[in-house]
Amino acid sequence: MPKVSIIIPTHNRPRLLRRAINSARASGSEVEIVVVDDASSDETAETCRSISDITYVRVDRNQGVAGARNIGLVASRGEYVSFLDDDDQRLPGSVNKQIEALEKNPDAVMIYGQAIPEDPSGTRHQPYPAECPQGDIFWELLTRNFVPCGSAVFRRECLSRVGLLDEGISGIDDWDLWVRIAEIFSIAAFETPVMIWRQPTRTSAQGSSCTVELIEQGRRRFRQRWLKLPRLTSATQDRQREAWRSFSNNVSEHLVWEAFSALGKFELRYAGKSALTALRLHPTALIDLLRRWTSASTLDILLTSTRTRGELANAKAHFKRIRSSRT
Amino acid sequence: MPRVSVIIPTFERPHLLARVVASARAAGADVEVIVIDDASTDETAAVCRDLPEINYVRVERNQGVAGARNIGIMVSTGKYIAFLDDDDLRLPGSLGLQVEALEAHPEAGFVCGAMIMADQELHPNGDVVRPRQSGSDAFWELLELDFPVMPLCTLIRKECFLRAGLLNRHISGVDDWDIFTRIAELYPVLVIETPVGIYRQPTPVSGQGSSARAAQLRVAARHQLKLLRLPRAAAAPFRQRRASRKRMMNRISENLLWTALTQYLPHGRLRPAYANISIALSLAPLSVVRPGPYKKLARNLLTKMRLMKA
Numbered sequence: 001m002p003k004v005s006i007i008i009p010t011h012n013r014p015r016l017l018r019r020a021i022n023s024a025r026a027s028g029s030e031v032e033i034v035v036v037d038d039a040s041s042d043e044t045a046e047t048c049r050s051i052s053d054i055t056y057v058r059v060d061r062n063q064g065v066a067g068a069r070n071i072g073l074v075a076s077r078g079e080y081v082s083f084l085d086d087d088d089q090r091l092p093g094s095v096n097k098q099i100e101a102l103e104k105n106p107d108a109v110m111i112y113g114q115a116i117p118e119d120p121s122g123t124r125h126q127p128y129p130a131e132c133p134q135g136d137i138f139w140e141l142l143t144r145n146f147v148p149c150g151s152a153v154f155r156r157e158c159l160s161r162v163g164l165l166d167e168g169i170s171g172i173d174d175w176d177l178w179v180r181i182a183e184i185f186s187i188a189a190f191e192t193p194v195m196i197w198r199q200p201t202r203t204s205a206q207g208s209s210c211t212v213e214l215i216e217q218g219r220r221r222f223r224q225r226w227l228k229l230p231r232l233t234s235a236t237q238d239r240q241r242e243a244w245r246s247f248s249n250n251v252s253e254h255l256v257w258e259a260f261s262a263l264g265k266f267e268l269r270y271a272g273k274s275a276l277t278a279l280r281l282h283p284t285a286l287i288d289l290l291r292r293w294t295s296a297s298t299l300d301i302l303l304t305s306t307r308t309r310g311e312l313a314n315a316k317a318h319f320k321r322i323r324s325s326r327t
Numbered sequence: 328m329p330r331v332s333v334i335i336p337t338f339e340r341p342h343l344l345a346r347v348v349a350s351a352r353a354a355g356a357d358v359e360v361i362v363i364d365d366a367s368t369d370e371t372a373a374v375c376r377d378l379p380e381i382n383y384v385r386v387e388r389n390q391g392v393a394g395a396r397n398i399g400i401m402v403s404t405g406k407y408i409a410f411l412d413d414d415d416l417r418l419p420g421s422l423g424l425q426v427e428a429l430e431a432h433p434e435a436g437f438v439c440g441a442m443i444m445a446d447q448e449l450h451p452n453g454d455v456v457r458p459r460q461s462g463s464d465a466f467w468e469l470l471e472l473d474f475p476v477m478p479l480c481t482l483i484r485k486e487c488f489l490r491a492g493l494l495n496r497h498i499s500g501v502d503d504w505d506i507f508t509r510i511a512e513l514y515p516v517l518v519i520e521t522p523v524g525i526y527r528q529p530t531p532v533s534g535q536g537s538s539a540r541a542a543q544l545r546v547a548a549r550h551q552l553k554l555l556r557l558p559r560a561a562a563a564p565f566r567q568r569r570a571s572r573k574r575m576m577n578r579i580s581e582n583l584l585w586t587a588l589t590q591y592l593p594h595g596r597l598r599p600a601y602a603n604i605s606i607a608l609s610l611a612p613l614s615v616v617r618p619g620p621y622k623k624l625a626r627n628l629l630t631k632m633r634l635m636k637a
Contacts, residue, residue: 162387164398167497168497230388
């Protein structure tokens, strides 16, 4: 029986796939590579048949990334499981090292690492995430997804305890799984780059290119499912509110950043869409953001003054000062 | 004989487990029994620890029947998969029969057998539901809900799930109909006439998943639109698809009306009757004026009167 199964879902990208498979093979010993061909209509099948010692699973009806990963789980046998996207690469020996670290830490069921983002042009950036929190990271994960999907190696048994991936939310299915795992189990981190992560662009037709849609989906998931997780329902009201606030702050920050970067590339429509989504979804978070960015004491005081009487007095004094300085 | 994995999802019904596990083991030669405990909070875990030679899988967060079955498929090692609910029973030797049928027809995706209907205490009430030998194409019959197939009476090749996908967790209650239709789109379907299982018929108050029939039928009606987009259906002429849709709507609303007329109204249960009739109306507005259910009702009354005379 293989020790670790690396599951590579793929759809119509035979050229990139070969690179991903080679990198997966070099990443560890006793590796079982399972390629799930999600109803590709090109020469993916021939490419895979020409590569020896991989398990090739042909899915005849397109299932989406999450469904394909689930099928890979059914078709694989390894004690440990890792997902790899067909356009990403594993670094040599990385899976071995991660398993070694995970076995030293019997409490943890999963270990993740850093990813080196790479532009389609080939330039590489600083490893992400810069800091890797570990242990009980449930609350951090609720706020943002800092676990690059391909960098995680987890024990198969933990999947049967929290359930498989959700096919209905392809794109954030991995985030949802990390949240569900972190709710119950401890997660270890390996603060070294373990993979190369090809950055999506809006034209690269990767699943993750439509950030705005993904964000809306994530928001829906937060409200409909995550808020109902036993760990959250048993937490205090303040804790719940805090979780929601940091989630929405993070989301709106992301959207605003997205809008600015689109503006820089003169993609006006996309910029407008991002900004409007931010405004529509999280108006309060956006004000919070403006406050932090402008750090204008006036705005700050205006916003906080309504809360207590003492602050109101402060605000009055502040405006008096402004007026007197003008005259 | 290849191995069969019997997947038994269970939720807080520990008293039924020993019986169903024993029936699964007696149903075939090489049977792997997988009990998926879908986050029960009672003594299910303790009961399972005492059951010999089962693969007990504990799920910490409730996944619903479809999600639990998917987990079962993931941990299974057999070539064939059988689903068994914790309140139903498999008949001795039935898995062996079905394995033989699938081995003899390697092109088929799954095989269904007949079911013995039983009451809440699992005493047979005399009815046996036999799958009709499918006329030409089981796919279209399944698509129109015209091919009664229950998870209990089927044996499925595991590779079907790799080609057609796993069960859909978002349509609980009709996930089995969905997966059988998707498999039948790719594979021929086998039928054997022998009974293979005992089905505990749900009553409106038994708290079984299938009690909420009206709601399920509404989900099925919506989901059929998705199934009609499967390549084989999409390739069919528009007329055929429209006719299929129409037959399905009529069948569902007739079924709902029939239930309302015979089970709810005579017992004065107005609320479910109202729910059924309004769903029937929303699906097929003309269904109330269609003669089907009334004819059936009249026929039933006549036979009853004749019986009373005799």
